[in-house]
Amino acid sequence: MKSKYCLGSSKENLSNSESTKDSYGYSRFPETIERIEYGRFRNIYLYITEKCQLRCGHCYMGNRLKNNTSMPTEKVFSTLQLWRKMGGSKLSILGGEPTMHEDFVDICRYAKHLGYEKVILNTNGLRNTIQQLSQMESNEFSYIQVSLDGGSSFSHNKIRGSGTFNITWSTIEYLINRGFDTRVICTVNKKNRGDCLDLIERCEKAGVSLLKFHVFSTIGNGQGNTEWGMTPKEWINFYEELEDRKKHYNISIWYQPSYATSETIIKFIREGYKGCIGRTLDRISVFPDGKAYVCSYLFDTEFNMFNTGNGKILLN
Template sequence: MHKPVRNAWKFCRRHLSVGTQPKPVLSTKETLTDLFGRYHNYLRISLTERCNLRCQYCMPEEGVKLTEKPHLLTTDEVIKIARLFVKEGVDKIRLTGGEPTVRKDLPDIIYNLKQIEGLKTVAMTTNGLVLTKQLVALQKAGLDIVNVSLDTLVAEKYEKITRRKGWNRVMMGIDLALQLGYNPVKVNCVVMKDFNENEIVDFVRLTKDRSVDVRFIEYMPFTGNKWEVNKLIPYKSMLGMIQAEWPDFQPLKNAPNDTSKAWKVPGYKGQVGFITSMSEHFCGTCNRVRITADGNLKVCLFGNTEISLRDAIRSKCSDDDLTALISAAVKRKKKQHAETRKTPFMPNLTYHNSILSHLYSQKPFQYTQRMYCTKLTHTDDQGKVAMVDTGEKPETTRIAVATATVQLNSEITLLIRENLIKKGDVLTIAEIAGIMSAKNTSSIVPLCHNIPLSHVQVKAKLKEETCEVHITSSVRCDGKTGVEMEALVAASTAALTVYDMCKAVSKGIVIKEVKLLSKSGGKSGDYHAPEEIHVRDFNRKPTRNQWLPFVGPV
């Protein structure tokens, strides 16, 4: 089972004194807007990994190893994360699981969520087994919307697919929700070939006298269900079955971020929807992010990338640092979810001779001779260590760019590319560690001034052809002293974080070529590193604009 990074935050807390620098504040909406312009105002929070069913399409027969309770989010942590996201513009939260109703503090969580100013909707997705016992209390706590998962209208088939009894209780739970005024009650049905495709018409009939929104969900293959792609029935096939029974079956207007394509039989009380995750993905309008039960942020349900907000909170990170962490994750969201595989990726890897021969054929670097001033700036007239007095210096805009390279092997390179490093998303965590360290340089390097930074950006890029991670850090401030050390510390810490996250695969990782590329502003003037000491992949001396792709504060 994929486990996200956790040790990176321990590394940051061990080596950085978080909170000593003024934090740049991200504007609302900017935090949750990705590089494709998608604004995320919908948060799904998994409250537990436990479930009282064992559905075949989402859990292997032998079950799964559950996370120990101390590693799960507490009630207070759930509310803290919710408040943080609502502050950045989230107005809808859906509670999921596992099965959320197995969590005893569910009414308290719903009540406290409803007290958050700016949050419009609290919804819940449930298997419906205990709705008859709990729904009245949940409604009083403030629950706005109920989704019930139900894959069959036949009790015997329900017991087969869920490996449990309880179909009658689920149906009574749906009826109770309707009686309590939930309109519509959404019924989620995963359609599977050779199981329930012959019930599609029966589910549509369910909408005749009930205010239900039956939503047919395309089966999504993944490791837990053995990538059984042959069970998928695409949306258009389902639509054809229904139109054969109701030729006047008609589409309804959908909101821009709706995942469900809405349809209706004229005259029926309820409606039908299709969630086409596989045949016609809706990634282009996705406005959802997810928090797992153990506190990891997932910007895509179908992706492996996870970042631990739980560890950040327990490491006493400030709200501004948490916001920066969330923003970086959202910015790395891909254009669309990964394509399915018939078999999971197995890292049975060998070294690629072509890559190794390329690496070992490189000529050694040649450094140009430079003249250095014999007067050290961090000593006084008696040669004692002292900080530079900046009191009389003018304030100017100062920019510095540094770089570092991490030499990997082909195995680690492919694991990073496939996001299969067990600790999580290597590049994102390295970037976050670099940003945090830049803001705390004065706590790491004794003679550096504690200065407010107006911009920090760290980019980690995987170079597959040379099995390297190239890291570039750019730092800017308006002040009396430069930011060269902040840029170098950011690049170095990002490189160390790559090593920390990949060392379990190989201890032969090499960090090299940590250097200042350029700096501007200040009495000493501008500086650009000679071309001879640039990273070998650069064919020409980079300009300032090439290394300063400022797209807003981080």
């Protein structure tokens, strides 16, 4: 018997033209090679540090944060070189909290120097963010993505800690006023589900360019908070409500379906959604120890795809 909820799907019943549409933003292959299922690692997710001021209950970094270590700057530079040579064109800089790396500014500028077409920062928006970005200009990033886990200080602070909502929101306003393309990402779980959608109006009024919603995953710290998890049906109900709500606003909104009914999976495929990122093999996550993974569910395992170091990328 077929499951009602699907994590992925084949392209059966789709015509060639339908399967190559890219309005959703997942199929990034040029038309000239549209039939090729796998390509180079275009999206490089580089975790330059495991230092972070927070210990969020849903953080997929989990015990890595206890290491409190950073990738040495020279190793960061060589890693950037290697993955650029491998065809990397879109770089996301993460942590931990990446702005806690002592050479954060130099790293970002070196990535631009190497020719990465997009350089993106993911940050928690606490005070380190303003301290570092006060030294930089808006054209040095394609965009900055700030984590905000709730539509109010009540829900956000339950997850990220007392006082963090107001600090993060002040940072968002600072970045927008400085001219940075500022985006907000919210991880939805049972603790904040009640007011997450209030972020739509708040972010639109502030000038946030894109609001993203992700579903809580039971990996990393999430393994200790499984009761926060949403069932497939609960997540589907959430994004269906989101679809209705967003009709009344102009702000761009994105969410990853993750789960879909058998009636709607074809729609998502036509929009370019390919299911699990591991199926497209165009994204790699590299950690301070040099281990590189194709899927976040493997981060706490020995199933890294590559080891990076000494100027080489070695298959594990």
